[in-house]
Amino acid sequence: MPRITSVETVDLRFPTSLTQDGSDAMNKDGDYSAAYVVLHTEDPALSGFGFTFTIGRGNDLCVAAAAQRARPLVGRDVAELCDDLGGVYRELQSDTQLRWLGPDKGVVHLALAAVMNALWDLAARRAGVPLWRLLAEMSPEQLVDAADLRYLTDVLDRDQAITLLTAQESGRRQRIAELESAGYPCYTTSAGWLGYSDAKLRRLCEEAVAAGYKHVKLKVGADLDDDIRRCGIAREVLGPDGHLMIDANQVWEVHEAIEWVKALAEFDPLWIEEPTSPDDILGHAAIRKAVAPIGVASGEHGMNRVLFKQMFQAGALDYCQLDAARLGSVNEVLAVYLLAAWFGVPVCPHAGGVGLCELVQHLAIFDYVAISGSLERRVTEYVDHLHEHFVDPCVVRNGAYVLPAAPGYSAEMHRESLATYSYPDGSYWAARLGGELP
Amino acid sequence: MPRITSVETVDLRFPTSLTQDGSDAMNKDGDYSAAYVVLHTEDPALSGFGFTFTIGRGNDLCVAAAAQRARPLVGRDVAELCDDLGGVYRELQSDTQLRWLGPDKGVVHLALAAVMNALWDLAARRAGVPLWRLLAEMSPEQLVDAADLRYLTDVLDRDQAITLLTAQESGRRQRIAELESAGYPCYTTSAGWLGYSDAKLRRLCEEAVAAGYKHVKLKVGADLDDDIRRCGIAREVLGPDGHLMIDANQVWEVHEAIEWVKALAEFDPLWIEEPTSPDDILGHAAIRKAVAPIGVASGEHGMNRVLFKQMFQAGALDYCQLDAARLGSVNEVLAVYLLAAWFGVPVCPHAGGVGLCELVQHLAIFDYVAISGSLERRVTEYVDHLHEHFVDPCVVRNGAYVLPAAPGYSAEMHRESLATYSYPDGSYWAARLGGELP
Numbered sequence: 089m090p091r092i093t094s095v096e097t098v099d100l101r102f103p104t105s106l107t108q109d110g111s112d113a114m115n116k117d118g119d120y121s122a123a124y125v126v127l128h129t130e131d132p133a134l135s136g137f138g139f140t141f142t143i144g145r146g147n148d149l150c151v152a153a154a155a156q157r158a159r160p161l162v163g164r165d166v167a168e169l170c171d172d173l174g175g176v177y178r179e180l181q182s183d184t185q186l187r188w189l190g191p192d193k194g195v196v197h198l199a200l201a202a203v204m205n206a207l208w209d210l211a212a213r214r215a216g217v218p219l220w221r222l223l224a225e226m227s228p229e230q231l232v233d234a235a236d237l238r239y240l241t242d243v244l245d246r247d248q249a250i251t252l253l254t255a256q257e258s259g260r261r262q263r264i265a266e267l268e269s270a271g272y273p274c275y276t277t278s279a280g281w282l283g284y285s286d287a288k289l290r291r292l293c294e295e296a297v298a299a300g301y302k303h304v305k306l307k308v309g310a311d312l313d314d315d316i317r318r319c320g321i322a323r324e325v326l327g328p329d330g331h332l333m334i335d336a337n338q339v340w341e342v343h344e345a346i347e348w349v350k351a352l353a354e355f356d357p358l359w360i361e362e363p364t365s366p367d368d369i370l371g372h373a374a375i376r377k378a379v380a381p382i383g384v385a386s387g388e389h390g391m392n393r394v395l396f397k398q399m400f401q402a403g404a405l406d407y408c409q410l411d412a413a414r415l416g417s418v419n420e421v422l423a424v425y426l427l428a429a430w431f432g433v434p435v436c437p438h439a440g441g442v443g444l445c446e447l448v449q450h451l452a453i454f455d456y457v458a459i460s461g462s463l464e465r466r467v468t469e470y471v472d473h474l475h476e477h478f479v480d481p482c483v484v485r486n487g488a489y490v491l492p493a494a495p496g497y498s499a500e501m502h503r504e505s506l507a508t509y510s511y512p513d514g515s516y517w518a519a520r521l522g523g524e525l526p
Numbered sequence: 527m528p529r530i531t532s533v534e535t536v537d538l539r540f541p542t543s544l545t546q547d548g549s550d551a552m553n554k555d556g557d558y559s560a561a562y563v564v565l566h567t568e569d570p571a572l573s574g575f576g577f578t579f580t581i582g583r584g585n586d587l588c589v590a591a592a593a594q595r596a597r598p599l600v601g602r603d604v605a606e607l608c609d610d611l612g613g614v615y616r617e618l619q620s621d622t623q624l625r626w627l628g629p630d631k632g633v634v635h636l637a638l639a640a641v642m643n644a645l646w647d648l649a650a651r652r653a654g655v656p657l658w659r660l661l662a663e664m665s666p667e668q669l670v671d672a673a674d675l676r677y678l679t680d681v682l683d684r685d686q687a688i689t690l691l692t693a694q695e696s697g698r699r700q701r702i703a704e705l706e707s708a709g710y711p712c713y714t715t716s717a718g719w720l721g722y723s724d725a726k727l728r729r730l731c732e733e734a735v736a737a738g739y740k741h742v743k744l745k746v747g748a749d750l751d752d753d754i755r756r757c758g759i760a761r762e763v764l765g766p767d768g769h770l771m772i773d774a775n776q777v778w779e780v781h782e783a784i785e786w787v788k789a790l791a792e793f794d795p796l797w798i799e800e801p802t803s804p805d806d807i808l809g810h811a812a813i814r815k816a817v818a819p820i821g822v823a824s825g826e827h828g829m830n831r832v833l834f835k836q837m838f839q840a841g842a843l844d845y846c847q848l849d850a851a852r853l854g855s856v857n858e859v860l861a862v863y864l865l866a867a868w869f870g871v872p873v874c875p876h877a878g879g880v881g882l883c884e885l886v887q888h889l890a891i892f893d894y895v896a897i898s899g900s901l902e903r904r905v906t907e908y909v910d911h912l913h914e915h916f917v918d919p920c921v922v923r924n925g926a927y928v929l930p931a932a933p934g935y936s937a938e939m940h941r942e943s944l945a946t947y948s949y950p951d952g953s954y955w956a957a958r959l960g961g962e963l964p
Contacts, residue, residue, distance in 0.1 A: 116622050144623035149591055149633060156583060184554050185582035191776070191804070193829065194632010195587060239803040242780035242812070338629070342680035365677040366629070367832040369807065370839050374680070391631065394805040401808050 089167040090130035095158040095203075098124040099151045100501070101144060101511040102442060102474055103520070111283035113309035114337035118143030120474060121511075122442045123150035123199065124501065125158060125206045129166050136210025137500040140202040140413040141441040146195070147511070153199030156186065161207070170211040174234040177204055177419040181236070193391040197416055204417030205447070209497035219497040220450040223418070224260055224457045228253035231458070235422035239394050243401065244430050252429055256461045263457045271488030272452050273463065274470035275303030275333070277440055279322070282307040289318060293325040300487035302330055303358070303467055309336035312351060319355040328356075331467075335361035338389070342371040346378040359383035359407055366390060372404035385409050388438035392416070393423045400431040407465070409438045412447035421451055429460045440471030445482045446498035449489040477505035527605040528568035533596040533641075536562040537589045538939070539582060539949040540880065540912055541958070549721035551747035552775035556581030558912060559949075560880045561588035561637065562939065563596060563644045567604050574648025575938040578640040578851040579879040584633070585949070591637030594624065599645070608649040612672040615642055615857040619674070631829040635854055642855030643885070647935035657935040658888040661856070662698055662895045666691035669896070673860035677832050681839065687864050694899045701895045709926030710890050711901065712908040713741030713771070715878055717760070720745040727756060731763040738925040740768055741796070741905055747774035750789060757793040766794075769905075773799035776827070780809040784816040797821035797845055804828060810842035823847050826876035830854070831861045838869040845903070847876045850885035859889055867898045878909030883920045884936035887927040915943035 105117040121144050127136035140150055157180055161169065169176050180200060181192070189196045212219040223231065228250045237246060276299075279292035289306075296304050306322055308315040315334075322332050334357045340348060345363035360382055364371050366389035376384040383406030390396055390410060399405050408428045415421050428435045435455055437448035452468040460466070468489065475481035479500040483490040492498050508516045543555040559582050565574035578588055595618055599607065607614050618638060619630070627634045650657040661669065666688045675684060714737075717730035727744075734742050744760055746753040753772075760770050772795045778786060783801035798820055802809050804827035814822040821844030828834055828848060837843050846866045853859050866873045873893055875886035890906040898904070906927065913919035917938040921928040930936050946954045 114622075115626065118623060118626070142623075143626045145594060145621065146591070146624045146627045146634060149587055149594075149627065152590065153584070153587055153633070156587075183583065184552075185556060185580075186584045188553070188556070188581045189584045189587065189633050189636065191827065193805075194634065195591070195627050196584060196633065198627065239779060239806060239809070242809060341677065365832045367631075367830065368677060368836065370836045371677070371680060371832075389629065392805065394803045394809075398806065398808045 089165055090134060092127055092161045092164050092166060092169070093130055094128045095155060095162060096126040096128060097151045097155050098506050099148050099511045100124050100442070100506060100509050101147060101517070102509055103516070104473070105144070111281045112307040112335065112337040113282060113339045115143060120442045121147040123147055123154055123202050124506070125154050125202045127158070127161065127206045127210055134166070134210070134213060136206040136213065138202050138204070138206025138209055138497070139443060139499060140198040140205075141444055142198070149195045150198050150202065153195050154202045157183075157196070157199045158203045161203070166210065166214065169207060170214055173208065173211060174419060176207065177234070177236065177416065180204065181416060192394070192416065197392065198414060200416045201413050204419060205413065205497060205499060208418045209499050213496045216495050218450065218492045218494060219418070220453040220457070220492070223454045224264065228257065231422060234419055235426060236393060236416065236420045237423055240397050240423060240427065243397055244427055248430070249426050252426060253458060256458055259461055260457050263461065267453055267456065268491055271485060271490050272449065272456065272468060273466070273488050274468045274484060275305060275331070275487075276301050277305045277469055277471045279304050279306070282310060286318065286321060290321050290325060293322050297325060297330065302487060303333060304330065305333040305335055305361070307337065308334045308352065309339040309348070312348060315352060319352055319357070323355045331358040333357060333359050333361060333385070336363050338362045338365060340364050342368070342374055345375050349375070349379045349382060353379075353382060357382050359385040361385040361409065362388070367395070369395065369398045369402050369404050372399065373402040376404055376406065383407055385436065387411065389414070393420050393427070396424045397427055400427055400433055405433055408433050408435045410435060411438045412444060412451055425451070425455050425459050434460070434462070434465040436466055437468050439469035440473065442474050443478060443499060443501070445470055445475070446478055446480070449482050449492060450497060452489070453491060477501050527603055528572060530565055530599045530602050530604065530607070531568055532566045533593060533600060534564040534566060535589045535593050536944050537586050537949045538562050538880070538944060538947050539585060539955070540947055541954070542911070543582070549719045550745040550773065550775040551720060551777040553581060558880045559585040561585055561592055561640050562944070563592050563640045565596070565599065565644045565648055572604070572648070572651060574644040574651065576640050576642070576644025576647055576935070577881060577937060578636040578643075579882055580636070587633045588636050588640065591633050592640045595621075595634070595637045596641045599641070604648065604652065607645060608652055611645065611649060612857060614645065615672070615674065615854065618642065619854060630832070630854065635830065636852060638854045639851050642857060643851065643935060643937060646856045647937050651934045654933050656888065656930045656932060657856070658891040658895070658930070661892045662702065666695065669860060672857055673864060674831060674854065674858045675861055678835050678861060678865065681835055682865055682868050686868070690864060690867055691896060694896055697899055698895050701899065705891055705894060706929055709923060709928050710887065710894065710906060711904070711926050712906045712922060713743060713769070713925075714739050715743045715907055715909045717742050717744070720748060724756065724759060728759050728763060731760050735763060735768065740925060741771060742768065743771040743773055743799070745775065746772045746790065747777040747786070750786060753790060757790055757795070761793045769796045771795060771797050771799060771823070774801050776800045776803060778802050780806070780812055783813050787813070787817045787820060791817075791820060795820050797823040799823040799847070800826070805833070807833065807836045807840050807842050810837065811840040814842055814844065821845055823874065825849065827852065831858050831865070834862045835865055838865055838871055843871055846871050846873045848873060849876045850882060850889055863889070863893050863897050872898070872900070872903040874904055875906050877907035878911065880912050881916060881937060881939070883908055883913070884916055884918070887920050887930060888935060890927070891929060915939050
């Protein structure tokens with residue numbers, strides 16, 4: 089079998105701050121970026137592709153950290169790595185010196201995600217199947233071996249996780265068939281970025297409804313009068329039966345969140361997303377209690393499985409929005425999906441950014457097939473940005489992700505995109521920076 | 527007034543893994559390291575020195591992040607910066623792109639600590655006083671302006687914090703006089719590193735008692751039989767009245783922690799430190815309930831003020847061990863001290879590593895003088911390592927820190943130490959690595 093020969097890392101940045109795509113009350117000028125990792129092997133036809141997502145400055149830190157994280161993989165046999173993805177994850181995660189910089193959070197954890205995402209991509213390519221199917225063909229024991237259950241066993245231990253997965257095993261085939269026919273439902277955030285005008289907001293909401301979406305999400309939290317006007321426009325376009333979600337991107341104190349959300353209650357939002365600090369488990373629980381029946385959603389900044397465990401224990405979330413490139417790759421994502429199912433909380437993954445839609449479609453599909461067995465109150469984010477850079481971009485039809493069929497985790501980007509948007513030497517940035525050091 | 531002219535950053539690593547100084551059940555081979563920052567000004571006699579602490583690999587990431595964090599300071603007027611340390615902190619902290627990599631955690635937050643520690647050092651040098659005195663001479667309003675209360679106001683708002691500080695204001699002068707006479711009490715961890723033999727453990731415990739220490743801390747968690755034997759030795763040397771603390775450095779699941787600590791209860795430990803994941807607020811609360819009257823201590827990996835807020839809300843800690851170089855410098859440390867006082871939890875700061883003792887002495891002194899006004903159940907860590915590299919090293923006498931008198935935050939290191947231990951080009955590493963790339 090081939091060995092890993094080298095690790096390629098690329099600092100990729102897309103100049104999204106120019107158009108205010110992605111603007112919200114906290115993140116005003118993001119340049120959507122990826123710390124991109126390629127695991128090359130002795131077989132030129134077999135590589136693994138992965139990344140983590142950032143919004144610009146500091147993407148270089150993730151790239152440098154990914155190179156360190158991936159170093160132990162060079163020279164290793166691909167088959168041995170792919171047959172023990174749990175063991176490899178634990179080996180990289182527990183680096184005795186890098187661990188100090190987390191543990192399991194921030195730059196070193198984002199970098200672990202990039203590297204292990206690439207290894208999962210490699211494993212699926214080697215098996216000749218899309219990632220969701222690789223997972224769907226694993227036994228409950230194999231899945232639990234891959235999942236990172238460390239620090240979770242007071243709530244969910246290995247045997248309980250196996251029991252949970254086994255209960256859904258017989259229905260896997262039928263649920264795959266259902267999704268192959270209908271796709272996995274998604275909602276769009278493309279309509280509601282904070283930097284857009286009212287006219288653009290109305291037009292985009294109308295387009296979303298026409299395209300088959302039943303959910304639309306707006307950014308809120310900068311100015312209450314603006315929010316009331318914008319929510320009114322969206323609700324008017326959606327009609328009483330459409331779902332309106334609002335997203336504050338962490339701008340509020342706990343009591344502010346409660347007051348502000350109550351002021352928007354007349355527009356009947358399905359959820360308030362990221363009302364306060366993503367680390368504030370007890371704060372989310374207090375907000376949830378105060379604003380019910382409006383739901384509370386959070387997770388795109390959920391740093392690790394230990395945070396989510398407590399979010400569930402504290403009854404802090406109605407919707408879990410885990411992030412495929414912030415959690416430590418599929419290994420930790422699996423653990424959070426298992427926890428969510430154990431507590432009966434639906435997972436509606438965060439997407440958008442660069443390539444997050446490409447990743448999370450696999451996870452959402454697998455969740456329905458093998459973990460939760462339910463689509464109820466589940467809808468995955470979709471943002472219509474930057475898909476053109478991907479070799480196997482996600483496809484959305486009638487408000488639903490079409491099941492990806494190509495082998496891998498859909499993470500590979502076009503070589504031309506790397507050549508154009510690598511920072512600061514790619515052709516786009518070289519021209520824009522005009523030789524000036526960034 | 528002078529301006530900041532440049533930011534110097536140094537990746538400093540000390541080869542402590544060779545002697546197993548600092549070894550514990552989780553951190554087996556740390557090379558104690560500092561991401562060191564110097565803020566140079568137009569006045570050659572006035573610079574600011576700061577750092578964050580790591581244990582080796584990845585220190586380069588903190589150095590690179592610190593350079594990015596500090597960039598907005600270059601060219602700025604020193605007086606304006608030093609007169610608005612809260613505003614500068616908030617400006618650097620809320621970088622709209624770097625924030626994504628946290629927020630307020632991991633590499634970018636460690637780097638913020640290094641940079642803002644240097645700015646606080648500069649402010650104290652400019653005022654010609656040690657940092658603890660700079661703080662002790664600030665009004666309640668000035669202190670609260672500097673403190674980072676964001677996301678805390680559901681528990682402690684600005685007015686409450688001012689009330690708390692005002693209540694202690696009249697006693698400041700008297701408490702300074704007390705500490706000038708007796709010092710601030712500390713305990714030693716130097717005796718109990720996991721890699722040490724029983725004979726060395728016994729000798730070091732005996733030396734600690736002879737030197738006037740009333741507390742000794744042992745590392746536990748690798749092997750229960752070893753722990754029972756080692757705790758027996760320490761308790762025998764300490765006698766029934768000495769305080770024995772035990773430290774598991776995060777190796778246990780919640781239920782394991784409870785069982786293991788109960789098995790060591792016969793040695794009457796004062797506290798169990800870091801029994802499980804540092805992120806597990808509810809886990810710490812469960813352990814605390816189960817092992818009482820043995821106390822629960824944690825905080826050296828406490829990532830930010832939002833975590834500590836919840837630790838206090840959940841009743842998870844008997845002792846708060848905040849870290850001066852992991853929290854976002856004095857600004858965030860102030861917030862955690864205020865929260866701790868509000869909840870009546872004693873703060874016993876984490877120290878050791880490189881230079882943490884030099885920093886935390888200032889904080890502990892200031893806490894007594896102006897925030898808690900109490901020494902009850904308070905004792906600050908002291909580890910006898912690497913002080914020789916500091917220009918103004920901490921001094922411990924009769925088990926107590928002697929009040930530092932030199933201007934600044936005691937963070938400056940000798941130029942020769944930088945030349946020897948900078949990585950990988952310093953003379954020590956160049957010789958050891960023999961020209962090989964690390």
